Amino acid sequence: MPRIAEARPSAEPSSPGQKARHQRILRAAAKQGAEYGLERVQMLDIAKEAGVAIATLYRYFPSKTHLFTAVMADQVARLEEVSFAAEPGQDPVEAVADLLVEASRQLLRRPLLANAMMQSNNASPATPASPAGRIDTAFRDLIVRTLGLDEPTDHDLRLVRLVEQGWYGILTQSLNRGVDLADAEADIRLACRLLLVERSNA
Missing domain, CATH: 1.10.10.60 (Homeodomain-like)
Incomplete structure (x- = not known):
């Protein structure tokens, strides 16, 4: 949208x-x-x-669009406070999948609110200082940090953006079409494995 x-x-x-x-x-x-x-x-x-x-x-x-985009930005900021860095011996890609699965679970606990936030975020301009822009930046930074990329390349950031878009689409489908949570989580993990395998430090 x-x-x-x-x-x-x-x-x-x-x-x-x-x-x-x-x-x-x-x-x-x-x-x-x-x-x-x-x-x-x-x-x-x-x-x-x-x-x-x-x-x-x-x-x-x-407007309600401004309000519920800000609600989503606030919830993403709270997610940033949780460490999803890979444990010793854990594949960083699996750590990213864990991050996105946990974010999905938190959102899907309250589906009406999740829909309100996502609809509003989709309809909001994503300037750097706006709540929508802060959401985009926060998720990108979370994924980059979880991957352990201190200096991500342009290619890395493109892959991260694709992962974000894939996650958002899977979550939207789960909310709007009743896709089973287990299937949605399996899709998220597969998307992470396929898209992040080519990161610069792989």
């Missing part, structure tokens, strides 16, 4: 109080999104759940 232009940029929280409100909004959106999905969730209900004025919500998130 092509990304659409933003109506206006989101405000960024700066003070501790603003950051706390921002986090409350993200938590409320995740809760409401998991229960109702993107189409049925209401911005006013999210504002009430977060204990903020509706104007405050719209200041940070001009």
Whole structure:
């Protein structure tokens, strides 16, 4: 799905109080999104759940697309805090597969929220400073770090991008067409083995 232009940029929280409100909004959106999905969730209900004025919500998130892309960026940032580096003797490609399988499991625990985040991310411009851009960068960096590539080549980054795209497609199919989780995980592992075998330090 092509990304659409933003109506206006989101405000960024700066003070501790603003950051706390921002986090409350993200938590409320995740809760409401998991229960109702993107189409049925209401911005006013999210504002009430977060204990903020509706104007405050719209200041940070001009639309549901902005909001649920930010929710996904926040969840990816939490994933970054977990180490998926290959264990001694473990194939780094298998470590990447473990990373993507774990990310899939976390997303698929709340399918309505996962759909809301992925639909919103698809419709958001991926500029470097935007939540969608941060998601792309964070996943790329996670995979590169898990592979143990200190200085990835352009070829490495192209392979990583293909792995990301394959994972995203598998996850989308699992959500929208009811592909069995075991089959989705097997597909993810196969994609990693096929695509990353030619990395520069293999």
